[in-house]
Amino acid sequence: MNKKKFLNDLEKKLNILEESERKDIINEYRDIIDEKIKHGKSEEESIAEFGNLDSLVEEILKAYKINTKYKSTDEKIKEAANKGEDFIKKAAKGLSEVTKDLSNEIKNSDLEITTEKVFEIVIKILILLVGLSFLRLPFLLIEEIGKSIFTTSFFPFSFLPHIFAFIVWIFYIVCCILITIVTFKDILFIKEKSEVKKEEKKEVKEKTTKKEVKVEEKNEIRDEVIKEKTTNALMIILQIFLIFTFFIPVIAFLSGWSIALAVAIYLLVKGINTVGLIVLILGVFSITGFFIDLVMGLFSKKKKLNFISLILGFIMFIVGSLFTIEMAFNVKYVDDLPNGFEESKKTFMYSDINTLEIDPDYMRYEFIVSEEFMDNKVAVEVSYYNEFIKIEAVEKTSKLEFNIVDQDEDVAKIIKSFVNELKDDKVYNYTTLFTPRIKIYANKNTIDKIEVENN
Amino acid sequence: MNTQFKKGVLELIVLLSVNSKDMYGYELIMEVSKVVDVNDGTIYPLLKRLTNEKYFETYLVESTEGPPRKYYKLTKIGRDYMNELCLSWTQFSGSVNNFIKESGFNE
Numbered sequence: 085m086n087k088k089k090f091l092n093d094l095e096k097k098l099n100i101l102e103e104s105e106r107k108d109i110i111n112e113y114r115d116i117i118d119e120k121i122k123h124g125k126s127e128e129e130s131i132a133e134f135g136n137l138d139s140l141v142e143e144i145l146k147a148y149k150i151n152t153k154y155k156s157t158d159e160k161i162k163e164a165a166n167k168g169e170d171f172i173k174k175a176a177k178g179l180s181e182v183t184k185d186l187s188n189e190i191k192n193s194d195l196e197i198t199t200e201k202v203f204e205i206v207i208k209i210l211i212l213l214v215g216l217s218f219l220r221l222p223f224l225l226i227e228e229i230g231k232s233i234f235t236t237s238f239f240p241f242s243f244l245p246h247i248f249a250f251i252v253w254i255f256y257i258v259c260c261i262l263i264t265i266v267t268f269k270d271i272l273f274i275k276e277k278s279e280v281k282k283e284e285k286k287e288v289k290e291k292t293t294k295k296e297v298k299v300e301e302k303n304e305i306r307d308e309v310i311k312e313k314t315t316n317a318l319m320i321i322l323q324i325f326l327i328f329t330f331f332i333p334v335i336a337f338l339s340g341w342s343i344a345l346a347v348a349i350y351l352l353v354k355g356i357n358t359v360g361l362i363v364l365i366l367g368v369f370s371i372t373g374f375f376i377d378l379v380m381g382l383f384s385k386k387k388k389l390n391f392i393s394l395i396l397g398f399i400m401f402i403v404g405s406l407f408t409i410e411m412a413f414n415v416k417y418v419d420d421l422p423n424g425f426e427e428s429k430k431t432f433m434y435s436d437i438n439t440l441e442i443d444p445d446y447m448r449y450e451f452i453v454s455e456e457f458m459d460n461k462v463a464v465e466v467s468y469y470n471e472f473i474k475i476e477a478v479e480k481t482s483k484l485e486f487n488i489v490d491q492d493e494d495v496a497k498i499i500k501s502f503v504n505e506l507k508d509d510k511v512y513n514y515t516t517l518f519t520p521r522i523k524i525y526a527n528k529n530t531i532d533k534i535e536v537e538n539n
Numbered sequence: 540m541n542t543q544f545k546k547g548v549l550e551l552i553v554l555l556s557v558n559s560k561d562m563y564g565y566e567l568i569m570e571v572s573k574v575v576d577v578n579d580g581t582i583y584p585l586l587k588r589l590t591n592e593k594y595f596e597t598y599l600v601e602s603t604e605g606p607p608r609k610y611y612k613l614t615k616i617g618r619d620y621m622n623e624l625c626l627s628w629t630q631f632s633g634s635v636n637n638f639i640k641e642s643g644f645n646e
Contacts, residue, residue, distance in 0.1 A: 109587065111606070111609075114606075115609070116583065118605065134578070135579075135580040135581075143580065147590075147591050
């Protein structure tokens with residue numbers, strides 16, 4: 085290895101440091117190598133004497149209290165926090181230099197707060213407020229997505245979206261608190277610092293410099309520990325947060341689709357061609373699996389993403405939907421009932437009816453003009469399926485009410501009929517089983533006078 | 540020479556060297572190698588660390604033969620730290636030597 089390459093490699097590996105520090109180090113090593121060459125060593129030898137480059141870099145960075153082995157988002161958070169801190173400190177320094185008189189006055193009193201510190205606090209509060217309001221946005225987004233997943237999936241509980249939103253909100257608040265603690269850690273722990281400084285003042289002068297060094301070290305270490313603890317806490321909070329905002333909605337989502345898959349398989353077994361639908365659902369599973377993998381990767385720091393499952397999932401989804409659409413187009417929808425269901429009819433005769441109370445969602449009615457009826461005479465014919473409902477007519481002073489009583493439903497019969505008809509690509513409207521049809525016979529005058537009230 | 544011993548005592552030797560005379564990087568490596576055989580790679584990071592901790596001060600001296608040289612100089616707290624280390628080492632090596640005598644190794 086030659087000098088140029090060695091120095092270049094070294095510079096690259098030290099790019100975590102500030103430029104001035106880095107230049108300084110590179111210059112020093114260049115000088116040392118040059119000096120060795122002057123004293124008779126070859127370039128190769130001089131460089132080999134430094135040993136392994138990575139160990140060298142590790143040793144150098146130790147001087148800056150940088151832990152090189154731990155490369156993760158923790159470090160990035162710390163770095164970002166440190167850069168932010170430096171910027172704020174510079175701004176604070178600039179402002180404090182403008183107001184020197186104030187700082188002298190305050191120094192004369194026994195407070196530990198200098199103008200620098202005050203401006204630091206003020207700037208931090210402002211940035212914190214703005215930053216926290218922006219922080220709300222991603223949380224809002226997650227909230228909305230989670231809510232919509234909860235309401236569209238086949239989950240039986242309707243209060244879940246609101247609980248979910250509440251949990252997201254709590255996490256947001258906790259994050260805000262943690263960030264505030266990290267930002268103001270020096271001030272929150274200022275009590276301990278001032279106590280230590282008072283101790284120091286009581287010492288003999290010879291020993292004060294030694295104590296200062298120790299106190300500074302202690303404070304530095306404590307700062308590091310605090311920063312580490314809070315970033316660790318933030319990481320844990322982030323992980324728990326992900327569990328709630330990602331995994332629970334995903335479970336709801338998947339359970340809904342699993343039910344759909346079960347239905348599709350049942351129909352397939354019964355002889356209906358639902359292969360397209362099954363392929364579609366498997367595609368959805370594959371895509372969801374990919375996203376779950378992605379999020380789990382944040383926990384275990386594995387960077388291998390299985391893109392195949394994503395691509396395969398998409399393909400299956402599209403192919404499946406094409407088949408399903410084709411199947412849907414082939415099916416004919418008949419707005420009636422198939423054969424095999426027994427209909428009953430009941431007829432009621434009334435006079436002096438001028439109001440009918442009918443629930444249009446549950447009953448179908450039609451007026452049939454029959455001139456053979458006398459004025460105010462009404463005949464009502466109700467057709468219904470007595471295996472499924474019973475109909476009662478109640479007359480209450482010129483008003484006719486219909487009450488529907490549900491019978492024990494023979495669900496098995498409905499399902500069997502549905503499956504059989506689907507084999508012939510036909511789907512019938514089974515709600516008519518529960519909807520009585522009402523025919524009202526009267527002459528034109530009477531019909532015009534009758535009011536239909538909605539129930 | 541045992542690596543564990545070397546590591547422990549390197550700081551002290553570096554501090555003592557600079558105490559006797561302000562030195563630049565290469566000079567210091569040569570001086571330390573007289574006492575302890577070390578990998579050059581470990582000396583400079585140590586210098587950096589001691590400088591960051593304010594035990595050393597650095598200043599540049601123009602040189603006729605090339606770029607300016609960076610000299611290391613001991614600060615007051617550096618000297619205090621050196622004295623502390625020296626004392627610790629003397630006490631420590633003293634106890635170890637006594638212990639060796641008592642275990643009958645030297646006989």
